Amino acid sequence: MIAYAKHLPTGATPASDTRTWGVEAAGRWRAARTPVVFAPCAGSWALGVLVAVSLVLILRNEAPVRPVGTAWRAYPAAVLLVALPLWYRYLPGAAAVSAALLAVESAVAFPGLPASDAAGRTGLALVCLMSLWALAGALLRLRARRRQARLALAAAGPARFPMPQWLPTGHDRRGNARILSGGSLCLLAAGVLLDGILGDLGGEAPYDAVGQQRVALALLVVGSTLLARGWTADxxxxxxxxxxxxxxxxxxxxxxxGHFWLHPDADTPAGRPLIAYRLRRQDRQGGGRLLARGPEGRFARGLHDIDARAEPFEAVLYGAPRDGAEIVIEYAVHDGSGMTAAVVAAPLLPRRRHGLGPWTPAGVSYRETP
Structure with a gap:
């Protein structure tokens, strides 16, 4: 277990007047979050169910027509519809654009359905309504990001500082794996679609490219999500x-x-958890600069090690914290007879449930407590 130091020793902060976030300023930042009814995680699951229901209603009642080849006009809208739940959770900008297009497309297509096709009309109406809901949620989330960034900058003051010298390898490679895998899937989907289009155009008899459409749809949804997430993370x-x-x-x-939650400070039990990040091995860099030295147990008061699951430890946060932003955190760890700096770089997540209970400062070394 890492021996997190409760407080940073003197000189560990980038400047002597580096501000503490504080409960009041952090409370204003927390209040600027997206309303809970538009929460990304729960909203994406709800959208997934609604998308499945709408597709069943629309496709099951499609009126039979004389085969004239594969239908391509509605295919882009189908890709946007299936991708909407994932984009709503991870890519609010793309979700806003796709939701607006789907709302317009469904509203335009609704009058063209016969009155006898009640299920199809219900499915299109459902697509329109849930697209408008997703559009509102995505726009509110983008607005919340801007507000939180402004509030964090105001809390930090006008001073600006360079990043710590040594950063984790995960920070330098952020998003690369997703960009490569997502781009590969999109290229594969383009090849599958091209095969279907050429078959549809080249044959005399009507050609059924529905199989290629389905395979390419799955590849496009996953590939575009990975590609866009990698690009935004980078x-x-x-x-x-x-x-x-x-x-x-x-x-x-x-x-x-296993998530780490930011708190207004390390000393106020009334401070509520704010936002979380997930720590991977490649996102942490230990063995940094020496912060303090001395026989174990003889550090100044307040520099003892703690159990990070029971109470927060003090750290310096670089960057403007908001949903989706990358931050760098530097803190102190006990290492033999000294204290060294450790650095974490990680993206912040839109989680809401933390599972953390009340806490009180132990005031003594966790390792030396029976």
Whole structure:
């Protein structure tokens, strides 16, 4: 277990006047979140169910027509519809655009359905309504991101600082694997669709390319999501190096799920968890600069090690924290007879359930407590 130091020793912060986030400022930041009715995770699951229901209603009651080849006009809308739940959770910008297009497309197509096709009309109406709901939720989430970034910058003050010298390897490679895998899937989907289009155009008899359409749809939905997530993650990591960043002193506590939650500080039990990140091995860099030295147990008061699951430890946060942003956190760990700096770089997640209960400061070394 990592021996997290409760507080940072003197000189560990980038400047002597680095501000603590504080309960009041952090409370305003927390209140700027997206309303719970538009929560990304729960909303994506709800959209997934509604998309499945709408597709069943639309396809089951499609009136039989004389075969004239594969239908292609509605295919882009079908891709956007199936991808909407994933994009709503991970890509609010893409979700807003696709939801607007789907709402318009379904509203235009609705009058063309015969009155006898009640299920089909119900399915299109459902697509229109859930697209409008997704559009509102995505726009509110984008607005919340901007508000949270402004509030974090105001809390940090005008001072800006460079990143720690040593950063984890995961930060430098952020998004690369998703970009490669997503791009490969999209290229494969393009090949499958091209095969279906050529078969449809080249034959004299009507050609059924529905099989190619279905395979390409699955590849496009997964591939586009991975590609866009990789690109946005890479852009968020690069944004930290475009200019010096704000810094805040915060608290960090580990949840039972393994996520680490930011707190307003490490000393106020009334402070509520704010936002979480998931720590992977490649996102942590230990063995950094020496912060303090001395025989174990003889550090100044408040520098003892703690159980990070029971109470938060103090850390310096670089960057403007908001949903989807990349942040860098530097904290102190006990290492033999000294204290060294450790650095974590990770994207912030739109989680809401933390599973953390109340806490009180232990005030003594966790390792030395029976």
């Amino acid at each position: 852009a968020a990591a690069r944004r930290l190096h475009g200019a010096p960043q704000p810094a805040l002193v915060v608290g960090v506590r580990m949840a039972p799920s």
